[in-house]
Amino acid sequence: MSRVGVVGTGFIAKGLVLALEEQHDLTVCSVLTRTNPLARSDFPRQDLLTCSVDEMISNADVVVECSGDVIHATAVIDQAMEASVPVVTMDAEMHVTTGSYFARKGFITEAEGDQPGCLAALREDALQMGFRPLVYGNVKGFLNHCPNRDEMEFWAKKQNLSLDKVISFTDGTKVEIEQALVANGLGAGIAAPGLLGIASEDVKTGAEALASRAKGLGYPISDYILSPKSPPGVFIVAGHDERQKAFLTCFKMGEGPYYVLLRSFHLCHLEIAKTLRRVLSGGGVLLNNGVSPTISVGAVAKRCLMPGDDIRRGIGSFDVRGTAIRIVDEPKHVPIGLLADATAVRQIEPGQLIASDDVELPDSLALRAWQEINPCW
Numbered sequence: 580m581s582r583v584g585v586v587g588t589g590f591i592a593k594g595l596v597l598a599l600e601e602q603h604d605l606t607v608c609s610v611l612t613r614t615n616p617l618a619r620s621d622f623p624r625q626d627l628l629t630c631s632v633d634e635m636i637s638n639a640d641v642v643v644e645c646s647g648d649v650i651h652a653t654a655v656i657d658q659a660m661e662a663s664v665p666v667v668t669m670d671a672e673m674h675v676t677t678g679s680y681f682a683r684k685g686f687i688t689e690a691e692g693d694q695p696g697c698l699a700a701l702r703e704d705a706l707q708m709g710f711r712p713l714v715y716g717n718v719k720g721f722l723n724h725c726p727n728r729d730e731m732e733f734w735a736k737k738q739n740l741s742l743d744k745v746i747s748f749t750d751g752t753k754v755e756i757e758q759a760l761v762a763n764g765l766g767a768g769i770a771a772p773g774l775l776g777i778a779s780e781d782v783k784t785g786a787e788a789l790a791s792r793a794k795g796l797g798y799p800i801s802d803y804i805l806s807p808k809s810p811p812g813v814f815i816v817a818g819h820d821e822r823q824k825a826f827l828t829c830f831k832m833g834e835g836p837y838y839v840l841l842r843s844f845h846l847c848h849l850e851i852a853k854t855l856r857r858v859l860s861g862g863g864v865l866l867n868n869g870v871s872p873t874i875s876v877g878a879v880a881k882r883c884l885m886p887g888d889d890i891r892r893g894i895g896s897f898d899v900r901g902t903a904i905r906i907v908d909e910p911k912h913v914p915i916g917l918l919a920d921a922t923a924v925r926q927i928e929p930g931q932l933i934a935s936d937d938v939e940l941p942d943s944l945a946l947r948a949w950q951e952i953n954p955c956w
Contacts, residue, residue, distance in 0.1 A: 580604060580605070580606050581604060581605050581606070581640045581641065581855070581859050582606060582607075582608040582638055582639050582640045582641075583599060583605055583606065583607050583608065583639060583640070583641055583642075583643055583855060584607075584608055584609055584610075584611070584635040584636060584638060584639030584641070584642045584643070584664075585607055585609070585610040585611065585627075585635075585642075585643050585645065586610075586611045586635070586642060586643065586644040586645065586646050586652065586655050587610075587611070587612075587644070587645045587646035587647065587648075588610060588612045588614065588619065588622055588628070589645070589646070589647060589741060590739075590740055590741070590744070591645040591647075591669050591847060591848050592610060592645050592646075592848075593621075593622060593623055594847065594848035594849070595607075595643065595645065595848040595851055596610065596622075596623050596624050596627070597623050598848055598849055598851070598852065599852065602852055604856070605852060605855055605856075607624065607627055608627070608635075608638040608639055609627055609628075609629045609634060609635045609638050609639070610622070610624070610627045610628050610629065610635070611629060611630070611631075611632060611635040611655065612628050612629070612630060613630065613651070616628035616629070616630065632655055632658050633658075636658060636659050636662050636664055637662070639659075639664055640664070640859065641664065641665050641666075641667060641855060641858055641859060642655075642656075642659045642664050642665070642666050642667070643666075643667050643668070643669070643690070643851060643855070644656055644659075644666055644667070644668045644669075644670050644673070645668065645669040645670055645848075646670065647670060647672060647743075647744070647894075648919075649672050649673050649676045649677065649894070649916035649917070649919070649945055650917075650919050650943050650944075650945045652668075652670055652672075652673040653673060653676075653677045653680075653943070653944050653945040653948060654943075654944050654945075656668075656673070656681055656687065657681075657944055660681060660684050660685040660687075663685070665685075665686040665687075665688075665858050666681070666685070666686065666687045666688075667687075667688055667689075667690050667851065667854050667855060667858055668687065668688070668689050668690060669689070669690050669692055669693050669696075669847065669848070669851060670689075671689065671693065671695050671753075671756045671757050671759075671760045672756055672894055672916050673916070674689060674695075674760045674763075674764075674867060674868040675756050675759045675760050675763070675868060675872070675874075675875060675876050675914070675916065676876075676914045676916030676917060676945060676948075676949060677916075677944075677945050677948040677949060677952070678760075678867055678868035679763075679867075679868045679869060679870055679871070679872050679952045680948035680949075680951055680952055681867075681948075682867045682868060682869060682870050683870050686858070686864070687864070687867050688854065688858065688864040688865045688866060688867055689760065689764075689854075689865060689866040689867060690850065690851045690853075690854035690855075690865070691850040691851070691853050691854050691865065692845060692846060692847040692848060692849065692850035692851050692854075693757070693845060693847055694717050694754075694757045694761075694813050694845055695757050695760045695761050695764070695866055696850070696854065696865060696866055697812070697813050697842055697845045697850070698715050698716075698717075698761050698765070698813045698815070698866075699761075699764065699765065699865050699866035700865065701813060701814075701815055701840060701842050702715070702765060702815060703865075704840075705815050705817055705840055709819060709820060709823070710815070710817035710818070710819050710838065710840065711817050711818045711819065712765075712799055712815050712816070712817045713790050713793045713794065713799050713800075713816050713817055713818060713837060714786060714789045714790050714793050714799065714800055714801075714802065714814075714815065714816035714817075715758070715761045715762075715765055715767055715799065715800070715801045715802075715813075715815060716782075716785075716786055716789060716801075716802060716803060716804060716813060716814040716815065716816065717754055717757060717758055717761075717802075717803035717804075717813055718782060718803065718804055718806055718809050718810065718811055718812055718813065718814065719751075719754050719776070719803050719804070719805050719806070720805075720806065720807045720809070720811060721749065721805075721807060722749070722750075722751050722776065722805055723749050723750060724750050724751060724881070724900055725750065725881050725900075726746065726749045726750060728897065731745050731746050731749065734749075741895075742895070743892065743894065743895025743896065744895060745895075746895040746896065746897070747894050747895035747901075750881075750900040751776075751900060751901070751902075752876070752894055752895065752900050752901035752915065754774075754776075754803050755773070755774060755876050755901045755902055755903045756876050756894075756901055756903075756915075756916075758774060758801040758802060758803060758903060759801070759874045759875060759876050759903045760866070760868055761801040761866075762800075762801035762873070762874045762903075763868045763869045763872040763873065763874050764866040764867055764868055764869055765799075765801070765866070766799070767798070767799040767800055767801045768796070768798050768799070768800055768801070768873065768874070768905075769800060769801060769802065769874055769903055769905065770789075770792050770793070770796060770800045770802060772902060772903065772904045772905070772908070772909075773902045773903060773904075774801075774802045774803060774903050775789065775792065775802050775803075776802070776803050776804070776805050777789060777802075777804050777805065778804070778805045778806070779804045779805070779806045779809075780806065780808060781806065781808070781809060782804065782806060782809045782810075782814055782839065782841055783833075783839050785804030785805075785806055785809075786804065786814055786816045786839045787816070787837065787839070788804075789802050789804065789816060790816040790837045793816075801874075810841075810843035810844065811844070811845065812841060812842045812843040812844050812845060813841075813842050813845065814839055814840060814841045814842065815839075815840045816837050816838070816839055816840075817837065817838055817840060818835075818836055818837055818838070819835070819838060821835075821836075824836075872906065872952065873905060873906055873907070874903055874904070874905060874906065875903075875904055875906050875909075875912065875914055876901040876902065876903055876904070876914060876915050876916070877901070877902055877904045877909060877912035877913065877914065877915065877932050877933065878893050878899040878900070878901060878902075878912075878913050878914070878915040878918050878932070878933045879899060879900055879901070879902050879930060879931065879932055879933070880898070880899055880927045880928065880929050880930065880931050880933060881896075881897060881898060881899055881900055881929060882897070882898065882929055883926070883927070883928060883929055884898065884923040884926070884927040885923060885926055886923055886924055886925060886926060887922065887923065888922070888923045889920070889921070889922055889923075890918050890919075890920075890921040890922070890923065890938065891919070891920060892918065892919050893915040893916065893917070893918025893919065893921075894915055894916060894918075896918075899915060899918060899933065900915075901915040902932070904932070906953065909932060910953065910955045910956065911934045911935045911936070911956065912932055912933070912934060912935075913933045913934060913935055913937070913938060913940070914949060916945070917940055917945060917946060917949060918933075918938070918940075919941075919943075920941050921938045921939060921940050921941070922938060922939045923937065923938055924936075924937065924938060924939050925937045935956060
């Protein structure tokens with residue numbers, strides 16, 4: 580029986596603890612929380628909660644990080660790596676901020692379940708079948724760059740999710756982060772800052788439009804379609820050997836030259852066990868941010884920020900949203916994952932990409948890790 584340590588006590592962690600109770604070969608040994616364990620009657624296994632990072636790591640054969648807090652996750656993962664414990668994550672936010680620092684230090688992989696991990700798994704299947712990926716696509720149903728508080732609080736309560744998560748889903752930050760991770764991890768680029776996000780009635784039409792753009796660019800791209808009527812999954816658009824055309828047509832894949840491979844669901848915590856078994860059996864990395872990322876997610880102001888204004892958090896806030904950028908084009912951008920307890924030192928206009936000179940960031944391992952990843956910063 581392999582022992583799993585869990586970092587976080589939110590939506591994903593709760594579901595994962597329940598899911599692993601049904602597995603014969605995996606058991607949760609402890610769950611790290613920053614709250615008072617005695618006050619967490621909402622957590623399904625209150626007896627597993629601990630505030631000690633050392634206790635969580637020392638009991639675990641593998642650690643699952645799913646806190647969604649970049650600064651906290653970075654510090655905990657660092658300790659896990661110092662103890663030579665492999666790390667599985669459901670935390671694209673951490674990966675695109677400090678994940679490359681850890682990819683250079685030890686074993687870290689994103690899990691299947693969220694869109695990036697599902698795309699990585701779909702790519703493995705596609706390559707084994709001889710497909711040549713051109714687009715790594717995400718399906719998004721709704722987008723509003725500047726949602727209002729009343730609307731977000733309504734949906735947070737209705738979906739039983741934290742307010743910041745609902746905001747980041749709605750304003751596009753989450754999909755920008757996910758596709759940046761996919762680009763870095765799977766060797767793709769982006770077609771434009773902020774991605775294309777092509778509006779489409781169905782997956783096939785939008786996917787083919789993205790493939791056309793990728794063909795014109797001459798390299799695979801990571802992007803998404805905005806398609807409210809389509810299933811909340813992921814897709815790959817890929818080419819194949821011309822000699823297989825008649826066979827693929829017979830298999831209802833269309834006339835080519837590009838074919839859409841759709842995975843019409845992603846089940847988050849229910850799929851993490853697959854990656855845990857992969858890691859524990861000696862399998863390789865499914866997906867991480869790579870050691871030399873080319874894509875990052877910068878912070879764009881949603882409102883006018885004045886000198887002295889505090890930015891308590893970046894991801895999932897009413898102050899900023901995330902946008903995918905090429906690091907070489909914006910070397911001084913501030914990754915949105917680093918915006919936590921920050922202070923504006925210059926006036927920042929709505930729509931402006933925030934640069935390192937615009938804000939003061941508190942010292943943290945996450946900040947130092949980013950500086951190591953990007954020395955010019």
